[in-house]
Amino acid sequence: MLEGLGLRPQQEQAYLHLLDNPRLSAAGLVARRPEWTSAQAEAVLRSLVPLGLAVPNDQTGDTYAAIAPDVALAALVRARVDAARSAERAVPELMALFWQGRPEPESLHFIDVVTDEHSITERWYQLQRAAQREVRGFDCPPYFADPTDPDPIELQRLAEGVSYRVIYADEVLEQPGRWRDLEAGIAAGEQARVAHRLPVKLTLFDDFAATLPVKGQMDGAGERSRAVIVVHRSPLLDALSALFEVYWDQAAPLPGEPDGGATSTSTGLYADDARLVRLLAAGFGNETIGRALGVSSSTVQRRVHELMERLGAKTRFQAGLILGRLGSVSKGTPAGSEPAAGVSAADDRLAGRTRRAAH
Incomplete structure (x- = not known):
């Protein structure tokens, strides 16, 4: 007690x-x-x-x-509490001592391999708590825990002012109920984008560490062991940070939840229609949207056509651009209006993804 x-x-x-x-x-x-x-x-x-x-x-x-x-x-x-705050203030000095005692980066000592599942979870939470500015990540399988469970540490750190930027692979919505988790994170302040494929599962903590989960060897029971590589300050960490930024620039923004109640007063869209538009604007196809909304792909196709008719849009991209352009569903562009001139580079990426999803 x-x-x-x-x-x-x-x-x-x-x-x-x-x-x-x-x-x-x-x-x-x-x-x-x-x-x-x-x-x-x-x-x-x-x-x-x-x-x-x-x-x-x-x-x-x-x-x-x-x-x-x-x-x-x-x-x-x-x-x-006072003792904990004192220890937290000592972290920069202790980290300086830590790096002074480390070998130069030409050795392999800037990499740790964690194999015990309890230790993997503990290290994950420790690194999140240690981040002071930003956590960045590629979100894709493999998962060590139920991906539909909200990360309590992320929600806490977001409330404390730590920024989160996450790129999700298309396949994340194949996990039942995952879209609700994405919405919860976005509502809490997470910046989310979507990429068709991601090269690896990756999390970066400020500029001091990164984690890369890997699959280990098969054991006697026929199950594959799990491991996480922790990368400390090194040229490899710099390269992983640069890789994230390249993918971030190319990924399509995932718009957030529209403000207000069940209906948008400026557009007349119900919440389900607004959610459909946001998924459409992010470039998802009918099957993926159907999984997120809990309906069949044929129902999605029918609702998309109905929405296009209501908006006076000729293409799926126009429908998404009119109401969901880079997260502006809540702002409400008047129905029937044409897309704004001067499409930005981010819009070009969004257009390309939406056209691919249409086929």
């Missing part, structure tokens, strides 16, 4: 006994915890005093009384 405050199990047990026993001696504690010796009980009770959890209850100090939890525990919480 109180281990998060740094208490040992015996200290927590002794404090709980003190709460309902205003005058408790070592002998009284042993009577309640017969597995303890008198010396152990006395040492544990005495250790609660500097922690602010107990005070000696008489002149001889033989008995102890608990300090009220609202006072004692609040003080411990503040102390733990």
Whole structure:
């Protein structure tokens, strides 16, 4: 119950006994915890005093009384928070010492290989918490956890002002329910783009580390082991960062959720139609859109044609450009209007993806 405050199990047990026993001696504690010796009980009770959890209850100090939890525990919480903040402020200095002790980049010591699945998860969360400015990633299989589960660390870091830029492969929507996860991330502030294919699953943490999951050898049970390569500061990390930026420039933006209620007042579109437009603008084909919306591809095709007629659009791209151009579904271009002149380079990429999806 109180281990998060740094208490040992015996200290927590002794404090709980003190709460309902205003005058408790070592002998009284042993009577309640017969597995303890008198010396152990006395040492544990005495250790609660500097922690602010107990005070000696008489002149001889033989008995102890608990300090009220609202006072004692609040003080411990503040102390733990202050200690954590102090440790966080020391990270830059500690990282400098870390890199001073590392060999020069011409060796292979800037690469770590993590194979234990629990360690993989822990390292992932540690690196996200250590990022101060930005997390970038290629999102594609393989997945070590259910990809439809929101990443609590990402949502927390987004709220703390850390930027997230993620490029998703088309195939991510083949995972049932994945589109809802994408929408949740975008709504929280994630910048999302879509690429037809990605060369590798990759996550970059500021400019100090990157992770690359790999498939290991087959074991005796016929299952393939998992591993993650952690790349530290090196020319390889610089190359991975440059690779991400090249793909980011070429990927199509994935527009966010439209603002407002079930219907857009400026366009008359229902939420499902707006979601259809956003997927269409991102360049997805009928089958992928159908998986995201939970309908058949023929239903998607019918709704696309109906939408084109309502908008006066001659092509799928025009429909997407009118209402979903680079995430502007919520802004609402009047139905029947023609696409704006002077299509940007990003629009050109979007047009190319949408035309490919139409075939």
